[in-house]
Amino acid sequence: MTAPVTPGFSFRTEASDGHARVGRFTTPHFDVETPTFMPVGTQGSVKGLSPAEVESTGAQIVLGNTYHLWLRPGPELIAKLGGLHGFTKWPRAMLTDSGGFQAFSLAQEGPRTAATAGKFNAGAKISEEGVVFRSHLDGSRHAMTPETSMLVQGQLGADVSMQLDECTPLSDEKVRDRAALEGAVARTTRWAKRCLDVWNRDYRHQQKALFGIVQGGTFVDLRIAHAEELAALDFDGLALGGFSVGEPIPMMYEALAEVAHRLDAERPRYLMGVGTPLDLLEGVEHGVDLFDCVLPTRNARNGQALTRFGTVNIKQARFREDPRPLDEACGCACCAGGYARAYLRHLFVAGEMLVLRLLSIHNLWTYGALMREARAAIREGRYAAFKRSWIEGWNRGVE
């Protein structure tokens, strides 16, 4: 087992409590305290927010979507503008995903139809070479291979890139399809090696890190074996992919409990695309360091506030005259700014953009505070009590 291998990167565990741990992921330009949540900046912007606003929520690293940025505006343009950092002016660490997940899930073979719209993997063709798909923007045909993913991510120039993996959708029926998951695991390992060949040749010396992705669905033995396989390779961190893709939540939690803490302890562990605050609490308990999810920002745009006391839809009539902020104890720019629930509701009903910002800031703050408080609890050896208490608050409901 080896710690991060790219020059300038290191990961140090500063405290632990059970499997939960506080760490410091150091990149050549930025420090990231873990566990941490990464807001998603799909198209080069965390929707509606300025970099300063995102940073104000406690975010220390932001995720960019390679699929979207590849198709528009294109990685060559972004490279010319100084990479994602220069392009977006985000002042801290960045990570890009491989683009594979969106190529599978967003891309369509030919024009969208009622039958294919929104279907995971509809129309994309996966082979040993990679994924062939049509752009969701204009139907143009593209091939995403391990090599192109590395080339595109290298041009985007985030601090951390991700290998291309094969992510198998799970559902009540498919979750038990061991053969499909074994195939995805084996292919992901082969793709891992192809990714590393490119990375070691072209990008490693530019002080850009690469993470591997563990697959295996909810089969714990597959996951553990895959984690060991990938840990033997020159990855700077290891991710758990293929969770929260349709499987029942209790199955995800069971697998997480068995698998997460077995990922190489000397490298950061990243649970991809997850999740709710409860998912994060669960992941942290089992030793996860990094999370990302569109949930806090996407739900904000639908009017849903995530608070310490659960979720609430700001459109509700009960808030029509409510002079209180969303959460009087919250320190975000929305709550501390004193904006009344009645004002937020008015803005939402009137279609005013400002409310989407304010709710996004609030929701990301809730995630940032959750991670900050989790780090403190781990340092003080009271993570289990913290988790219990947080869940109690979440289930209490907003008054």
Place this chain on the structure above:
Amino acid sequence: MTAPVTPGFSFRTEASDGHARVGRFTTPHFDVETPTFMPVGTQGSVKGLSPAEVESTGAQIVLGNTYHLWLRPGPELIAKLGGLHGFTKWPRAMLTDSGGFQAFSLAQEGPRTAATAGKFNAGAKISEEGVVFRSHLDGSRHAMTPETSMLVQGQLGADVSMQLDECTPLSDEKVRDRAALEGAVARTTRWAKRCLDVWNRDYRHQQKALFGIVQGGTFVDLRIAHAEELAALDFDGLALGGFSVGEPIPMMYEALAEVAHRLDAERPRYLMGVGTPLDLLEGVEHGVDLFDCVLPTRNARNGQALTRFGTVNIKQARFREDPRPLDEACGCACCAGGYARAYLRHLFVAGEMLVLRLLSIHNLWTYGALMREARAAIREGRYAAFKRSWIEGWNRGVE
């Protein structure tokens, strides 16, 4: 002639250059340096921007639309939440319009049809009593009288409210309809007195100011006579309404040159709903102190940046790879933040909200800087040269 009459209000001219003047409009809670531009916060929010962002552009007073706020969320609710200041958290002075202009121009008699959509005054019924119209939101019937306008504005609680006036649309044909304009002038005076009756009884002692509105189209003699009539009443300021409502721009400029400087010099002069940077330069030259217009924020949402070197549409292909900010010498959060034109274009093409904010901030900054520089030029007795030079820059075009 009398200076502002409401307790706590004063207006002082600090410097002048020809008819152009620098003043200080003092309200019980805020100081406003004039000439100044008021961004428009139609529904309780300058679209997309936080109060701090609006303030950062140099704005010292914001306008709220009585028509919109009356229909949604309602003035009683806003009053309960502490008035427009408490509701929106805007930390400086506020002014509300009378609601009449929107009642005439947005409201429809019955549901919108292709024939009436967008038509000024379509369907609204104007009588001596006031304006009866149907809400553009739900078709409900409302009557806007001088008395209801005062009641609604009193509840909104801005620092400055406006009398209800009759604003006559102008067009190439109607601009010469002297009889209609004479009628509007006379009615506006009668409505002024009804407004003042309510204001003096209910709101004056709450340290809320009321401005009168001069009508008369482009008939200079009507305008001057009306200005003198209204100056004899207890208004804290005088506005020029009914400009920029369809008449040819040169006719507006001619009338402004004759009329604006003849409005009582001891009270602030407000040119309503105007306009482009060139309109503001013209207005200032002739002694106008206050302006408002949706142009900088509305055009931003359509992708148009207003710069010292004219307007430019950020969608243009020529900006695809342009690494420069909109204007390297501009101090706004968009330009000083270093956002490349290529990035702004990408955000616009990709439908990302952030660009609407950045362009709105930039455009309001352009207006704020124009007013700040105009004040400096007036103080230094070089307003004519400043105006010439600004127009030259504007006509130069963006490189």
